[in-house]
Amino acid sequence: MQPFAFVRADDEESARAALRQGARALAGGTSLVDLLRLQVEQAPALVDLGKLPFRSIEQAGGVLRIGALATLSDIAGNPLIQHAAPSLAQAVLASASPQLRNAATIGGNLLQRTRCAYFRDTGFERCNKRKPGSGCAALDGDDRGHAVLGVSDHCIAAHASDAAVALTAFDATVRLRGTAGERSVAIADLLRLPGDTPWLEHTLAPDELIVAVELPLGDVLRRSAYRKLRDRASYAFALVSAAVGLVIEDGLVREARVALGGVGTVPWRAHAVEDALVGRPATQSSVSQAAQRAADGAVAGTQNGFKVELARRTVRRVLLQLAEDTAWK
Amino acid sequence: MEMTDAPSMIGRPLARLDGRAKVTGAARYAAEFAPPGMLHGFLVDATVATGRVAALDARTALASPGVHAVIWHGNAPRLPWNEPVSPEFTRPDGARLRAFADDRVRFVGQPIAVVVADTIEQAHFAASLINVTYAEQRDPVVDFTEASAAATLRRDDTTARGDPDAAFAASDAQVDCSTVIARETHSPLESHVTIAHWQQGKLRLWDKSQWVSNVARVLAGDFGLEPGDVEVISPYVGGAFGSGGRVWPHTEIAAIAARELDRPVKIELTRRQMFNLVGHRPYTEQRVRLGANSDGLLTAILHDGAAETSRHERFSEGLLRPTRMLYGCADVATSYIVVPRDTSTPTYMRAPGEASGLFALETAMDELAWQLRLDPVELRLRNDPTHDLHSNLPFSSRSLAACLRQGAETFGWSKRRLEPGSWIEDGEQVGYGVAVATYPANYVRASARVRLSANGSATVESATSDMGPGTYTSLAQVAADALGLPVEAIAVEIGRSALPNTPPHGGSMTMASVGSAVLAACNAVKQKLAQITGTEHAPAKLVPAPEDSLVEQLRRAGLAQIEADGHSNPGDTAKRFSMHAFGAVFVEVRVDRELGLVRIPRIHGAYGVGRVVNPRLTRSQCTGGMIGGVGMALFEASELDRASGRVINADLAEYLIPTQADIGELTVAFVEETDPHVNPLGVKGVGEIAVCGAAPAIANAVWHATGKRLRDLPIRLEALLERRM
Numbered sequence A: 001m002q003p004f005a006f007v008r009a010d011d012e013e014s015a016r017a018a019l020r021q022g023a024r025a026l027a028g029g030t031s032l033v034d035l036l037r038l039q040v041e042q043a044p045a046l047v048d049l050g051k052l053p054f055r056s057i058e059q060a061g062g063v064l065r066i067g068a069l070a071t072l073s074d075i076a077g078n079p080l081i082q083h084a085a086p087s088l089a090q091a092v093l094a095s096a097s098p099q100l101r102n103a104a105t106i107g108g109n110l111l112q113r114t115r116c117a118y119f120r121d122t123g124f125e126r127c128n129k130r131k132p133g134s135g136c137a138a139l140d141g142d143d144r145g146h147a148v149l150g151v152s153d154h155c156i157a158a159h160a161s162d163a164a165v166a167l168t169a170f171d172a173t174v175r176l177r178g179t180a181g182e183r184s185v186a187i188a189d190l191l192r193l194p195g196d197t198p199w200l201e202h203t204l205a206p207d208e209l210i211v212a213v214e215l216p217l218g219d220v221l222r223r224s225a226y227r228k229l230r231d232r233a234s235y236a237f238a239l240v241s242a243a244v245g246l247v248i249e250d251g252l253v254r255e256a257r258v259a260l261g262g263v264g265t266v267p268w269r270a271h272a273v274e275d276a277l278v279g280r281p282a283t284q285s286s287v288s289q290a291a292q293r294a295a296d297g298a299v300a301g302t303q304n305g306f307k308v309e310l311a312r313r314t315v316r317r318v319l320l321q322l323a324e325d326t327a328w329k
Numbered sequence B: 001m002e003m004t005d006a007p008s009m010i011g012r013p014l015a016r017l018d019g020r021a022k023v024t025g026a027a028r029y030a031a032e033f034a035p036p037g038m039l040h041g042f043l044v045d046a047t048v049a050t051g052r053v054a055a056l057d058a059r060t061a062l063a064s065p066g067v068h069a070v071i072w073h074g075n076a077p078r079l080p081w082n083e084p085v086s087p088e089f090t091r092p093d094g095a096r097l098r099a100f101a102d103d104r105v106r107f108v109g110q111p112i113a114v115v116v117a118d119t120i121e122q123a124h125f126a127a128s129l130i131n132v133t134y135a136e137q138r139d140p141v142v143d144f145t146e147a148s149a150a151a152t153l154r155r156d157d158t159t160a161r162g163d164p165d166a167a168f169a170a171s172d173a174q175v176d177c178s179t180v181i182a183r184e185t186h187s188p189l190e191s192h193v194t195i196a197h198w199q200q201g202k203l204r205l206w207d208k209s210q211w212v213s214n215v216a217r218v219l220a221g222d223f224g225l226e227p228g229d230v231e232v233i234s235p236y237v238g239g240a241f242g243s244g245g246r247v248w249p250h251t252e253i254a255a256i257a258a259r260e261l262d263r264p265v266k267i268e269l270t271r272r273q274m275f276n277l278v279g280h281r282p283y284t285e286q287r288v289r290l291g292a293n294s295d296g297l298l299t300a301i302l303h304d305g306a307a308e309t310s311r312h313e314r315f316s317e318g319l320l321r322p323t324r325m326l327y328g329c330a331d332v333a334t335s336y337i338v339v340p341r342d343t344s345t346p347t348y349m350r351a352p353g354e355a356s357g358l359f360a361l362e363t364a365m366d367e368l369a370w371q372l373r374l375d376p377v378e379l380r381l382r383n384d385p386t387h388d389l390h391s392n393l394p395f396s397s398r399s400l401a402a403c404l405r406q407g408a409e410t411f412g413w414s415k416r417r418l419e420p421g422s423w424i425e426d427g428e429q430v431g432y433g434v435a436v437a438t439y440p441a442n443y444v445r446a447s448a449r450v451r452l453s454a455n456g457s458a459t460v461e462s463a464t465s466d467m468g469p470g471t472y473t474s475l476a477q478v479a480a481d482a483l484g485l486p487v488e489a490i491a492v493e494i495g496r497s498a499l500p501n502t503p504p505h506g507g508s509m510t511m512a513s514v515g516s517a518v519l520a521a522c523n524a525v526k527q528k529l530a531q532i533t534g535t536e537h538a539p540a541k542l543v544p545a546p547e548d549s550l551v552e553q554l555r556r557a558g559l560a561q562i563e564a565d566g567h568s569n570p571g572d573t574a575k576r577f578s579m580h581a582f583g584a585v586f587v588e589v590r591v592d593r594e595l596g597l598v599r600i601p602r603i604h605g606a607y608g609v610g611r612v613v614n615p616r617l618t619r620s621q622c623t624g625g626m627i628g629g630v631g632m633a634l635f636e637a638s639e640l641d642r643a644s645g646r647v648i649n650a651d652l653a654e655y656l657i658p659t660q661a662d663i664g665e666l667t668v669a670f671v672e673e674t675d676p677h678v679n680p681l682g683v684k685g686v687g688e689i690a691v692c693g694a695a696p697a698i699a700n701a702v703w704h705a706t707g708k709r710l711r712d713l714p715i716r717l718e719a720l721l722e723r724r725m
C-alpha cells in the first residue's frame, strides 16, 4: 500500500476541504482500504467521514431517509425498514458477513467497486477500469461472475451491491452535497454504465459527499422481497439476485417493481417485467410470462450464459411467492 | 502393553486442554513472536510464468523510507543447499526451488526478491517500486490437455493384477466414468509465516509448520549447519491441512535475509501468495471402468489418473491406493500420469490422493449399482474382500461392512427408493447418497520424552505439532493413563525441533506414532523406577494402592524426578498386515431444480478407526473432515487464468469454502473395533478419513435426487439448472 495522509473530518466543510485537495472519502473502508492494499487504488490522502452526523435512519413524511454513514447492520436491524422496506432489509442482510456489515456503510456500498478478478489483481495487464485503454481481460477470460446486461466492448464487470438493487427497484434517490450545493439523483443517474469509459463509475463531483439515501415509502415497498442466489448459502456475491415488489388488488396487479443484481454492470431495473405485469391478473401463467422478460437485452459471454435463464426464474420465483403471500392476507 | 483396571484416561471426551488459551488469545502462534529488532520482509512475486529475471532495478525501492535491503539472486549469498540428513519425504521428485539461487522463473508468483524494511507497510510499498525485466519468456503451458503432451507415467502407481482388460470386456455390466476435480487450495485461516533469528551462527525460526523436525534439518542443510544448530518453534498452528508439511521458499528467504542483515526478519505471506507458495491439491482427471457380473460382483476395475504438477517437481499422491485394495476384485489395473504445467508445485492436502481417487471410484460404484438396479450399500457389501488382494496380506482389522450396516441403520437409509429423481418433498428433490471412505493407518517411527516429578506432575515432550486435532490433549491422556496421574498433572510440550524427533503432523499418523512413543516413554520411566526401587521383578498389581503410585515410589526413592525417552517401533507390522481405517458416509441432499440450488441437511459418517482416545476430539476431527468434503463437492476451486497461470480467485471472498449456513446436521459414529496389530495404542488416526467419502457421497446423493450424474467437482448451480421448466 502506498503511504498516504490520514485526516479525520470534524465537520462537512473540513471533509470537503480535504476532498478538494485530492483526498478520498473513507467511510467503513471495507472496499477502499482493501483496494489500497491490493494497490488497485491509490490515494494521496484519506479523509475519514466517521464523525459526520450522517448515520440516522428516520421517516419524514412518505420518505425513508437513511444517513450515508448508516452501516449495513444498522439498516438490517432497523424495525422500520424491516416492516416498511423488507426487500432492502433482506438485501442488506444477505450482503457480506456480520463483521463487514458492522463496518460497511450504505454510502460506501453504492460506490463499492467491482469484484472482477482482473480488476482486483494488478498482475493482469488488461483492465480498462484500472488502466484506461488497456483492454478487458474478462472478455476472453473467466467471465462466469460477470454481467450480461449493460455490458460494453470495454467492460463487462458486474456491480456487486445488493442494497443498490433494492434501492433501484423502489426509486430511491441519493442526496449529494458539495461546494456547489445540494442535489438529489436517482441511483440510475448516480451509477454509470461502462460504455467506452468504464473507469468512470459514478457522477459525483470530486468534492461531493453522499449524505443520505431517500426511499419513497408505499404499498409496493411494504410488499417486497429480495432473493439472492449465490454459490454458497452465505458470504458470497450474487450470481443473480432480484428485488421485487408486488401489489395485487382484486386479482389484478396494481403495482410491480423488479430490479436485478449480479447480472448488470449497474443495478438493473427490469421495466419490461413490470409493464407486463401491471393491470393483468396475478396468475401463475401471466407472472411466468412477465418474468420471461427479466433479462431482455442480455448479452452473454462464454460462461455466464446461465445467468440469463436464472434471472428469469429468480424473478418468477419471487413474484409467485409475493403473489401467494398477498393471497393469504 | 500394560493393562490395569484403573479407570482409563483413554476414551474420555475431554475438552481441549489448550482451548482456553486459544480463545483468550494466550496461545502464541508463530507470527506473534517478535524478537527485538525484528524487520519485515515482503516477497516480490514474478509476474510471468517462464523465462528468467534479466535485470532488477531496486534503486527507488532502496531509497524508500524504512527499507534496509532488497535481496534477489543478483546479490543473494550462495548457499551450500545440502540435502537434509534425513530425507524430506513430503518433497516430491524433481528440483526444488532454491530461493534466489538462479535467475529462472518457474511459475507466476515465484518469489524473485525480498524487500526488508522496518515495517510491513514500508516493505510492501517498496516492493511495488521494484522494476523487473524478464527475458526468454515463452507462453506458459497452463491448459491441462495441452500440458498432457509432456506427461510422465508414475511407474510405482501403475499396477495390474489378473487380466483386467479381458475381464472388463467380458463383464455383464460395465461402467465407464470420467471425473474431474478442480485444483483446491488449503486456505487455513492463519497465513504462513516465518521469523528467522541468527545468534552466534545458530539459527532460530518461529515457523508455521506441521513438521518442525524437518524444517530444522532442511534449513541446516541449506546453510551447511549442524542439525542441532537450527531450532524451529511452532507451538500452535492455526490450521494447515497439509500446507505446512514441507519447507517452502519463504522460510529459507527469511533465514537468508536475517543472516544478511544480522537482524531477525519476519516474512508473512499474503492471502494471494498463499495460493501459489504453499501448495495445493492438484487438479485431477480420472477414468474408472468397472465390470461386474449380474450378481453384483466386481469382475474388473481399471482406474487411470492424471494429475497436475509443476514443471520443476513431479508431485504425486495416493490417488489410486484405495482402488487397489478396497474391493474384492481379482482383475485390477491402475495407471497414473503427472502432467507438468508452468505453475507452482502441488502438495498434500486434506486426505491427499485418497479423497480424489475415492471420488472417482465411488462415483463409478454408484453408477454400477444403478445399472445393476442394486442398492449401493448392498453392492459394496457384496464386494467386501476377506483380505487385501493387492498386497496379499490380511487386514489388521477391517470394519467396512459394520460401518455400512450401522451407518445405514442410523441414517435411515431404508427410506431410500432405488429410482433417482423420484422423491419430492416441499418442492425440492430429495436424494440419499453413500460412499466408502478409507485411509491407511500409518504408523511410523517417532520419539517422545517423559519426565515424572515427585511433586506429582509429569511432562511430555515431543517435536510434533497440534494444528487443531487436539494433540496436546490426547497425548496428555495417553501419559495420564500410563502413569496413573490425572490429566491436569500432565504438561505437554510440543512444536519445537529441539524435542524428540517426530514424523510430519499429517497423514493421520500422529496419534498412532507419537502417541505410541509417549506410551513407550512412560513405560520406560516406570521401568527405570522399578530398577531403582528394585521392584522390576515384582508382579505388577492391577490397581496400585495409593501408597504404591509411581509418584510415591519416586518420593520414597528420594528422587526429585525421573526421565526417559521412548520410541514407537513400527517394526515389520506393515509387512505382515494391511492396515487401514474404513468408513461409510451417508448424505441427504435437497435440490431446488428450478434454481439449481443444493442443500445438505445432514451427513452421517460411521467409521472404524480402532481405539478412540478422545471421542470429543475425534468427533470434531470427523465433522471437520466432512465439512472439507462439502467444500470439495460444492465450492472449492482455484481457478487459473489460462493465458498466464495466475490464480484468478486468490482470496477468501472468491475462493469459497463452506460457511456455517452451508452445513446442516453432522453426526459421527465409531463402530467397535479392536485392533491388536496396528500399534500399541490400537488407534488408526482420523485426520484424513472423514474427508474421503464425503464428496462422492454428496455427488451420489445429488444424482439420486435429480437423476443427473455430475462427475466434475465442484458441482455448481449451472450444472443443475434444468433447461426447460
Ligand SMILES: Cc1cc2nc3c(=O)[nH]c(=O)nc-3n(C[C@H](O)[C@H](O)[C@H](O)COP(=O)(O)OP(=O)(O)OC[C@H]3O[C@@H](n4cnc5c(N)ncnc54)[C@H](O)[C@@H]3O)c2cc1C
Pocket: A024, A025, A026, A027, A028, A029, A030, A031, A032, A033, A034, A049, A068, A069, A094, A095, A096, A097, A100, A103, A104, A105, A106, A107, A108, A109, A110, A111, A112, A160, A161, A162, A163, A208, A209, A210, A211, A235, A236, A237, A238, B653
Ligand atoms: C469480503 C467482502 C464481501 C462482500 N460481500 C458483499 C455482498 O455480498 N453484497 C454487497 O452488497 N456488498 C458486499 N461487500 C461490499 C461491502 O458491502 C462494501 O465494501 C461496503 O458496503 C462499502 O462501504 P464502506 O463504508 O466500507 O465504504 P468505503 O470502503 O469506505 O468506501 C467505498 C467508496 O465509497 C466512497 N464513499 C464512502 N462513503 C462516501 C460518502 N458518504 N460520500 C462519498 N463517497 C463515499 C469512498 O470514497 C470509496 O470510494 C463485500 C465486501 C467484502 C470485502
Ligand code: SF4
Pocket: A114, A116, A117, A118, A119, A126, A127, A128, A129, A130, A135, A136, A137, A138, A139, A154, A155, A156, A157, A198
Ligand atoms: S470486465 Fe471491466 S473490470 Fe473486469 S477486466 Fe474487463 S474492464 Fe476490467
